[in-house]
Amino acid sequence: MKINNRLLCAFVSMSAVFLTGCSEDGFEAVTDPTQINVTTNPGVISQKHFSVKASDLFPTVVDTSNNTYTETEVTITARIGDRNNLSITNPQTVQFRTEYGLINPGSCETDENGTCSVTWIADASPFDAGLGPGYLVTITAYAVGEEAFTDTNGNAVFDDGDAGFEDLEEPYIDANESDVFDAGDFIIDVASTNDPTGVNGAHDIGDGFFNGGGCTHSSLCGARASIAVWDDVTLKIDGPPTTP
Ligand SMILES: [Ca+2]
Ligand SMILES: [Ca+2]
Ligand SMILES: [Ca+2]
Ligand SMILES: [Ca+2]
Known part of the structure; x- marks a missing residue:
C-alpha cells in the first residue's frame, strides 16, 4: 500500500x-x-519496458555447408523501465533461461542505466541438442515487476478511466518458436495468482486481473501487485540469412 x-x-x-x-x-x-x-520513478519494472536483445541475431555456430560447429558467444542485454516511461536506476535482478547453450552468469543486476548483460555461449555442438529445423534458439529473460496498462486518462494508476491492461502468463521458453505455450516448450515456474509458490510445475496463464501497484479499478485489481515480467529473443545460429 x-x-x-x-x-x-x-x-x-x-x-x-x-x-x-x-x-x-x-x-x-x-x-x-x-x-x-x-x-x-517508483523503481517497479513495467512489462511495457522490459526488453531483451542480442548483440548478434545470426551467430554462425553451425556452418551447414560443411556441418562444422564453432563455440560462439553472444551478448544478451536486458533493459528495464517503469510505467511512467522512465528508466529504472536502482538495481533489479534479471534472470535468464535458454533451451540450448550456456548463459553466464544466469542472472544480472541492472545498472544506473537500467540495463545489464550476460553472455550466451554455444558451449557444445548443437547437432545433438534436438533444436529442430532452422537452428533457432530462444532465450527468455524475466524479473519481478508489474503488468502494463494503457493509461488513457493519464493519471499513472490503473483505474476505470483506462482502456485496458496486458494480462501476463507465466514466462516460458518458446522452444518451438510458435509464439504460444504448447508442447515442446519449457516451463519457467514463478509465483503468480494461479501458482502462489511458483513451483507447481505447470504453465500458468493470466489471472484476468491487473497485477500492479496503485490499482483503483472498480473490478480489475488483482490481489497480487507483482508478477514476473518477461521477454525473449530468438537467435538463428546458422549464420546470417542468405540474400537471393
Ligand atoms: Ca489511469
Ligand atoms: Ca494479471
Ligand atoms: Ca511454443
Ligand atoms: Ca507455474
Missing part, C-alpha cells in the same frame, strides 16, 4: 497539481512550484 500512495503522489507532483495529504509516505505537500521535487 505504501508504494501505491507513493505512485499517486509522484504523479500529482509531476502534474504540477499541488495538494496536501501526500506527505504520509514521505512526499511533502508542495506549495511552491520552484520547489517541486519530481519523483516519478
Whole structure:
C-alpha cells in the first residue's frame, strides 16, 4: 500500500497539481512550484519496458555447408523501465533461461542505466541438442515487476478511466518458436495468482486481473501487485540469412 500512495503522489507532483495529504509516505505537500521535487520513478519494472536483445541475431555456430560447429558467444542485454516511461536506476535482478547453450552468469543486476548483460555461449555442438529445423534458439529473460496498462486518462494508476491492461502468463521458453505455450516448450515456474509458490510445475496463464501497484479499478485489481515480467529473443545460429 505504501508504494501505491507513493505512485499517486509522484504523479500529482509531476502534474504540477499541488495538494496536501501526500506527505504520509514521505512526499511533502508542495506549495511552491520552484520547489517541486519530481519523483516519478517508483523503481517497479513495467512489462511495457522490459526488453531483451542480442548483440548478434545470426551467430554462425553451425556452418551447414560443411556441418562444422564453432563455440560462439553472444551478448544478451536486458533493459528495464517503469510505467511512467522512465528508466529504472536502482538495481533489479534479471534472470535468464535458454533451451540450448550456456548463459553466464544466469542472472544480472541492472545498472544506473537500467540495463545489464550476460553472455550466451554455444558451449557444445548443437547437432545433438534436438533444436529442430532452422537452428533457432530462444532465450527468455524475466524479473519481478508489474503488468502494463494503457493509461488513457493519464493519471499513472490503473483505474476505470483506462482502456485496458496486458494480462501476463507465466514466462516460458518458446522452444518451438510458435509464439504460444504448447508442447515442446519449457516451463519457467514463478509465483503468480494461479501458482502462489511458483513451483507447481505447470504453465500458468493470466489471472484476468491487473497485477500492479496503485490499482483503483472498480473490478480489475488483482490481489497480487507483482508478477514476473518477461521477454525473449530468438537467435538463428546458422549464420546470417542468405540474400537471393
Ligand atoms: Ca489511469
Ligand atoms: Ca494479471
Ligand atoms: Ca511454443
Ligand atoms: Ca507455474
